[in-house]
Amino acid sequence: MGQDIFIKILRYNPNNSQIGHNETFRIEANNNSTILEGLLQVYEKYDSTLAFSYGCRVKNCGLCAVNVDGKPHYACVTRIRDGMQISPLENLPVIKDLVFERRIFSKYLENFKPYVVREREPEALPEIINQPDEHTQLMSCRECFACMSSCPKYDYRQDHFGGPLAFVKLAQLHYDVRDSIDRVKQVKGMGILNCSGCSRCTCISGIPINKIVIKPFLDLLTAM
Amino acid sequence: MILKTCDLLCIGGGGAGVAAAVTASQKGANVIIASKEPIGYGNTRIVGGVMAYGDIDRENEGEDFLRDMIVGGEFLNNQALCKMLVQESRQATMILEGFGGMLGRDDEGKVTSKALMKMGGHTYPRTLLLPSTGPGLGQALRYAIAGENIETLEMTIVTDLIQDGNKVFGAVGYDLTRGEIVVINCRKTLLATGGGGWIYFPHTDVSRSVTGDGFTLALNAGAELIDMEQIQYIPFSLTHPPGLVGIVVGEPFSAGPAGILKNIKGEDILPGVSLKTRAEVANAIILETEKGNGTKHGGCLLDLKENKNHPGGKILYDQFTKGLFKNVTDIVRFAYGPKAASWDEPWDVYPSAHYFMGGIVADEWGRVKGVENLFACGEVCGGIHGGNRLGSVSLMEIFIFGKRAGECAVFEMDNIRKLDQDLINSYADKIMGMFGGKGKHRPIELKRKLQSAMWEFVGPARTEEKLEKGLNALFSIKDEARELNISSDKIYNTEFIDAVELELMIPVSICIAKSAYQRKESRGSHVRLDYPQRDDKNWLKNIVIKKDGRDGFVVEFRPVKLTELQPPS
Ligand SMILES: Cc1cc2nc3c(=O)[nH]c(=O)nc-3n(C[C@H](O)[C@H](O)[C@H](O)COP(=O)(O)OP(=O)(O)OC[C@H]3O[C@@H](n4cnc5c(N)ncnc54)[C@H](O)[C@@H]3O)c2cc1C
Numbered sequence: 002m003g004q005d006i007f008i009k010i011l012r013y014n015p016n017n018s019q020i021g022h023n024e025t026f027r028i029e030a031n032n033n034s035t036i037l038e039g040l041l042q043v044y045e046k047y048d049s050t051l052a053f054s055y056g057c058r059v060k061n062c063g064l065c066a067v068n069v070d071g072k073p074h075y076a077c078v079t080r081i082r083d084g085m086q087i088s089p090l091e092n093l094p095v096i097k098d099l100v101f102e103r104r105i106f107s108k109y110l111e112n113f114k115p116y117v118v119r120e121r122e123p124e125a126l127p128e129i130i131n132q133p134d135e136h137t138q139l140m141s142c143r144e145c146f147a148c149m150s151s152c153p154k155y156d157y158r159q160d161h162f163g164g165p166l167a168f169v170k171l172a173q174l175h176y177d178v179r180d181s182i183d184r185v186k187q188v189k190g191m192g193i194l195n196c197s198g199c200s201r202c203t204c205i206s207g208i209p210i211n212k213i214v215i216k217p218f219l220d221l222l223t224a225m
Numbered sequence: 226m227i228l229k230t231c232d233l234l235c236i237g238g239g240g241a242g243v244a245a246a247v248t249a250s251q252k253g254a255n256v257i258i259a260s261k262e263p264i265g266y267g268n269t270r271i272v273g274g275v276m277a278y279g280d281i282d283r284e285n286e287g288e289d290f291l292r293d294m295i296v297g298g299e300f301l302n303n304q305a306l307c308k309m310l311v312q313e314s315r316q317a318t319m320i321l322e323g324f325g326g327m328l329g330r331d332d333e334g335k336v337t338s339k340a341l342m343k344m345g346g347h348t349y350p351r352t353l354l355l356p357s358t359g360p361g362l363g364q365a366l367r368y369a370i371a372g373e374n375i376e377t378l379e380m381t382i383v384t385d386l387i388q389d390g391n392k393v394f395g396a397v398g399y400d401l402t403r404g405e406i407v408v409i410n411c412r413k414t415l416l417a418t419g420g421g422g423w424i425y426f427p428h429t430d431v432s433r434s435v436t437g438d439g440f441t442l443a444l445n446a447g448a449e450l451i452d453m454e455q456i457q458y459i460p461f462s463l464t465h466p467p468g469l470v471g472i473v474v475g476e477p478f479s480a481g482p483a484g485i486l487k488n489i490k491g492e493d494i495l496p497g498v499s500l501k502t503r504a505e506v507a508n509a510i511i512l513e514t515e516k517g518n519g520t521k522h523g524g525c526l527l528d529l530k531e532n533k534n535h536p537g538g539k540i541l542y543d544q545f546t547k548g549l550f551k552n553v554t555d556i557v558r559f560a561y562g563p564k565a566a567s568w569d570e571p572w573d574v575y576p577s578a579h580y581f582m583g584g585i586v587a588d589e590w591g592r593v594k595g596v597e598n599l600f601a602c603g604e605v606c607g608g609i610h611g612g613n614r615l616g617s618v619s620l621m622e623i624f625i626f627g628k629r630a631g632e633c634a635v636f637e638m639d640n641i642r643k644l645d646q647d648l649i650n651s652y653a654d655k656i657m658g659m660f661g662g663k664g665k666h667r668p669i670e671l672k673r674k675l676q677s678a679m680w681e682f683v684g685p686a687r688t689e690e691k692l693e694k695g696l697n698a699l700f701s702i703k704d705e706a707r708e709l710n711i712s713s714d715k716i717y718n719t720e721f722i723d724a725v726e727l728e729l730m731i732p733v734s735i736c737i738a739k740s741a742y743q744r745k746e747s748r749g750s751h752v753r754l755d756y757p758q759r760d761d762k763n764w765l766k767n768i769v770i771k772k773d774g775r776d777g778f779v780v781e782f783r784p785v786k787l788t789e790l791q792p793p794s
Pocket residue numbers: 236237238239240241242259260261262263265266267268269270271272273274275276277381382383384417418419420430431432434435436438439473579580602603604605616617618619620621623
């Protein structure tokens with residue numbers, strides 16, 4: 002059976018306070034238990050006002066990313082350990098506890114036609130297409146916002162730096178052979194030239210952001 | 226309170242809802258799409274990544290596909306709907322790619338038979354892969370909505386449809402993150418809320434949001450639900466550790482040509498497992514463990530090792546370790562360790578709730594029977610898959626029916642009926658009355674109670690006695706749910722979410738239990754230990770259930786219309 006461990010969760014309730022505070026919970030866990038299991042235990046046993054989100058339980062939907070001891074992880078596939086500090090992702094508008102608002106980012110993205118814009122309709126369906134591997138890789142982004150949380154330049158309150166996920170979203174379209182918009186020009190407008198190239202935006206789903214997004218965009222822009 | 230008006234309100238932001246919304250918008254309708262998650266989520270977001278297309282080189286594909294669906298569904302299917310679906314099968318690919326999604330191609334970038342795979346229960350290869358799996362699909366849906374002039378209400382849970390008699394005029398919801406009631410007054414309303422696998426949590430692989438809300442919303446509006454006892458338990462799901470119970474790790478085809486399904490004694494319990502339907506494989510595991518031949522985790526053993534010495538099996542192995550299904554291997558490693566991930570150790574598997582074949586009765590245009598102005602499409606609809614859904618057909622179905630429903634809703638637009646303030650207030654009061662409830666029970670406590678009762682008594686292995694217990698448990702939960710304890714916070718109140726979902730889960734669960742109680746035979750995914758045989762003489766009938774106008778339900782038995790195909794006598 003499991004043993005008792007303690008975890009700390011950064012709580013924030015917009016309904017009654019303006020500052021966050023840590024709360025410690027005792028839960029039962031074994032070597033295999035995940036952070037998501039820990040959160041569910043807290044929720045079921047002690048406090049069902051704890052806000053956190055999840056969907057698939059297998060690093061697929063991207064809804065459960067949280068900061069664990071300062072670094073982003075999927076709660077569903079990260080083992081829980083005694084003394085862990087769990088907090089919401091950084092740089093994002095926290096709604097309550099571990100949940101943040103995604104709509105602000107969607108609104109921002111709307112300025113850049115975030116969909117395939119074709120020059121003309123295909124003649125025959127299904128089209129004959131070879132998408133580059135980068136397209137496939139980028140389309141599997143979980144939109145989990147972990148990279149945004151790690152980026153020292155991103156802040157949702159400011160529009161001058163789109164942030165790594167915004168660059169990923171435009172890169173999806175840049176590599177899509179069907180799309181006709183100049184996404185390189187757009188990504189410049191997102192402020193990618195202010196990226197320090199620090200590579201802290203490691204993707205927790207394994208997308209090589211620097212190699213297939215940031216570096217190629219910067220190379221194209223400096224070559225212009 | 227926020228008041229909105231539109232031509233068409235789509236409830237649910239998965240593939241079905243988005244397909245309907247985009248179609249209607251392209252035809253000029255003023256559309257709102259509401260979802261309790263962001264748009265592009267739900268089960269559509271987490272698909273393994275297979276979508277049926279149809280075979281390319283064979284002339285009889287239409288007939289064969291139809292036969293596979295009906296034989297696989299054990300003759301409960303609505304054959305007319307199946308026929309229509311099969312005829313339009315390739316449309317689904319065009320719709321999704323029109324949104325910006327991508328399906329797999331051959332090496333030259335063409336959709337040819339080389340790009341097709343064959344899944345369990347399909348007699349021919351006819352399925353395309355989605356190279357970026359569910360997340361890629363979800364993002365394509367978000368592209369499609371962003372590209373249209375559609376208003377989105379994300380994080381907005383619909384609690385009631387607004388109706389007068391048998392006519393629907395919109396819906397009431399609650400914006401969870403802003404903490405506000407939303408009232409939508411519209412000409413047509415469409416339900417695309419998906420299935421209800423979460424009713425069996427943790428013994429399910431569905432997304433947390435898939436709680437079956439739409440079934441109850443439709444029931445309350447006077448709609449009929451069909452085949453509710455038919456719940457697809459996907460055969461190969463994890464049995465442990467606790468956090469990963471129920472997670473799918475394969476369907477019949479993924480046993481591969483040399484894979485063996487064994488009991489604890491090492492005996493092969495289902496030769497040719499990779500060619501069977503999901504129901505056949507799940508039922509074999511269920512019956513074997515009922516005999517006491519299961520593992521200590523209550524499962525059977527899927528031994529894949531021999532595939533590595535088999536040419537066809539080797540290809541599959543590569544797909545699992547490097548290719549499209551790598552995510553599955555990662556999960557197996559996480560749960561069962563490296564030897565299981567490399568197929569050197571067998572996997573402990575048991576079926577888990579994956580898909581609802583049953584659902585709302587609607588016609589080929591998504592018009593809900595018995596309720597005016599109401600449409601439905603996607604997994605929330607019932608009848609087409611009968612007793613078993615073949616792998617990869619759901620994605621195909623949601624786009625085709627989504628498009629059809631969107632088209633028809635626009636075609637049938639009539640005048641909007643303005644809601645009077647008293648009516649709006651009565652719905653709003655009901656929602657506001659939930660906040661700050663001081664009852665005895667926390668909503669999550671009852672939700673978990675319902676889920677465990679459903680798994681234990683109305684789950685994969687059913688008997689009359691268990692179903693009676695299940696119904697009793699559901700009725701007592703229904704009573705207890707009158708006394709809920711809910712915080713009064715308006716913004717992101719998780720107890721409120723649980724309470725709304727609980728209230729919607731209870732009626733649909735009762736319908737499942739009642740239908741399962743009635744069907745005194747085993748057919749499709751419905752396994753009755755006390756009636757182990759399929760009984761074509763008495764049970765080529767659909768079970769249809771609806772509300773009786775008060776607090777009860779009426780059950781009706783309707784002979785299946787065998788217009789295309791008859792079972793062998
Ligand atoms: C793990 C897994 C893998 C699968 N893989 C495949 C596959 O590879 N191929 C295939 O063909 N099928 C697959 N399926 C089945 C397929 O995913 C679903 O049947 C299909 O996606 C259903 O689509 P939908 O649009 O009807 O519902 P969903 O995609 O589930 O969307 C329903 C939406 O409705 C919203 N909603 C629900 N209730 C409310 C409410 N009260 N108010 C507001 N919004 C609400 C939800 O938030 C959700 O966004 C898989 C299923 C699972 C669980």
